Amino acid sequence: MATVIDREYTAGHALGPSVRAFGKATSRLETGTAGIAGQVLNFARDSQIYVECDEVRSFYKVVSGVVRTCKFLSDGRRQIEGFHAACDIFGLELGDVHRLSAEAVSDCTVVAYRWRGLRRMTAQGDQIAPQIFGFAMQCLERTQQHALLLGRRSAAQRVAAFLLMTARRDGDQTGAYLAMRRQDIADYLGLTIETVSRTLSQFERDGLIALSSTRHVILHDLDALMVLND
Amino acid sequence: MATVIDREYTAGHALGPSVRAFGKATSRLETGTAGIAGQVLNFARDSQIYVECDEVRSFYKVVSGVVRTCKFLSDGRRQIEGFHAACDIFGLELGDVHRLSAEAVSDCTVVAYRWRGLRRMTAQGDQIAPQIFGFAMQCLERTQQHALLLGRRSAAQRVAAFLLMTARRDGDQTGAYLAMRRQDIADYLGLTIETVSRTLSQFERDGLIALSSTRHVILHDLDALMVLND
DNA sequence: CGTCAAATTGAAAGTCGTCAATTATCGTGG
């Protein structure tokens, strides 16, 4: 386990789809000579993409599968900072060492874009920055949202928010596929695996959801789940 | 209360000190024609600098005093996302409306730098981006740290981390001046005011700290406080 | 010195974590 299954190298996987939202300012990156070529990598479930303190060589975009970025605590516990699915960017750093680890939640494919920290990047031309800035800010917004969840929400609210987030990501508001294990969910929500499990069971008893399998959740009462949040 | 005491306008308060860390890449901003002029503003304690959903007109740098950025929940509770002291940047947004509110913890002076979202900014030239990117990433790192605190730490660990953070910010490792009220600390740490108070009292009984006044904390046993964390 | 807000302290309740046992699911090999 925990091994890279293979690494394929391509010359022209330029930063694409997830970028459009920023409009004209980024188009140069997609078409111009300054476009960043990516390197396609495949990782097996539970393998490490990079670990804390690794030198920063790239940032990444998910093509398929799900990635978790996380931090390990001295007492053995783990905090998952975020899950990253198709088109999401992760691993962008200001400094030259990673402050988190990144691991494959499922078998997954990512594209690595050369990136060695702000200083060296800007030395070759500033053109890259606006787009990267957008990625950084999106990441910031998600993290702020996450901090709010961890700081001021009950277990039920956290699990509800997680289900809604997952359903939204799937583009399907009535069902969610949980690519990760219960322990991952717990470590993301700052709860224990037992509390996550109990909360899901309670939601099911209350008719808010149905667990058609461990990994597939049907959301029956979106309103009730949303009321639990802001 | 909650009013701006006065607003002074200056022509040349360019982005300065906190920027140097990024080296050459940013010097253009400080000296070149593209330098951003700031507007000096003063705010009275508890007044609002901007509120959630306000249109974004600027981002800010603290000159003196302390600012809190926070979010209000439907149940009346509040989560403070961060405290910002001299030289800190706050209020930088990707979109065109603020997602948090910013308020003066103490009487304070800030510099506002014109900023209306990524799109309009980059339209006038990309040169600004690398420096701003640095601000965004610093903000991200702090928020990630904060999320870790909220997700995986006990009340004692949170309060200890807060004291160490405050002492570090003051540049004095043996004492910390708490510019904010207990309620602010509680809302930052995701605790209640009573728990914060009790924890501080317990630290004092254990000889870890001394509360020379409500606002002044003397740190007697830095090691013990640090052991509580990572 | 008096008033009001802020901070502290106490007691009780509730939520979530811990530990343990059971059940379900997945992966592998027969």
Add this chain to the structure above:
DNA sequence: CCACGATAATTGACGACTTTCAATTTGACG
């Protein structure tokens, strides 16, 4: 394809930590 073992998930009982509610003390400011 089924059986088995290992891993994951669920459930229950109990306990710890934090919150809630209430009362008291401290401190700031006129």
